[in-house]
Amino acid sequence: MTGPAAKGRMAKGLEATGLVIDVPGRPDGRALDLAIEPGQRWGVLGPNGAGKTTLLHTLAGLRPPRAGEVRLDGRGLSHWRRRALARRLGVVFQERHDDFPATVRETALIGRHPFLSPWRQEGPEDHARAVAALERLELSHLAERELATLSGGERQRVSLATVLTQAPDVWLADEPTNHLDLHHQVAAMALLAEQADRGHGVMMCLHDLNLAARWCSHLLLLYPDGEACWGEAEAMLTVEALESLYHQKLMCVEVDGAPVFVPTR
């Protein structure tokens, strides 16, 4: 059930080799050997506290691993300059309440900061990218609103719009559908799928098995004790594996060619 990173050819995308994430007080468990290749849509599934956010932050170079290495295009993250990395990796954070006072438009423009030199202001192209991203996330009408006045779902869409404005090669999205209504959940997943179709790598932490089943090409199952398994989504989506992951009985039916998992009592 494993899908080790492809070896023996030019590395592309984001690759974890022998990676053990540093969850305080937890045994190492199983080291991760996987690659988020261009065009792939990875989902990370696991119960609360399993380490999904820790993994995403480790893959983004925001926290050090306990062991192993993360490489982008074959080069270890520690050998990248922070700014160069920020141009290539985009992180949709789970929830942030540490915002500076800023409008929605100004926040989206933050996505361009890794591309600007300290003495250069955003130019017409940066503004055009932000405008297009806000439009894509159906936020144009809120462009001049203060971020602090937005609803949870609106803020989540601003986070996605900011990374879309950045246009990174690899998207690391922590619960990208958090707070979103059904229409916007589907729109967010369609956006991430579109990014993958354009040759970007995508990894997203999800709590919704059915979104994972419908939209992910690959899945990583993270267990609270540090154990893990990963591979193509179809192979990972078995009732047995998911029941043992969540300690929850499940029923599976097929709708429109995709499995749908329903919790039972």
Ligand SMILES: Nc1ncnc2c1ncn2[C@@H]1O[C@H](COP(=O)(O)OP(=O)(O)OP(=O)(O)O)[C@@H](O)[C@H]1O
């Ligand atoms: N600074 C810290 N000190 C102690 N424990 C920590 C620290 N940071 C994270 N943890 C613990 O590490 C574990 C993994 O946290 P993480 O946020 O990665 O889980 P998660 O799988 O994303 O959970 P959720 O589904 O609830 O978002 C949790 O048990 C958390 O309490």
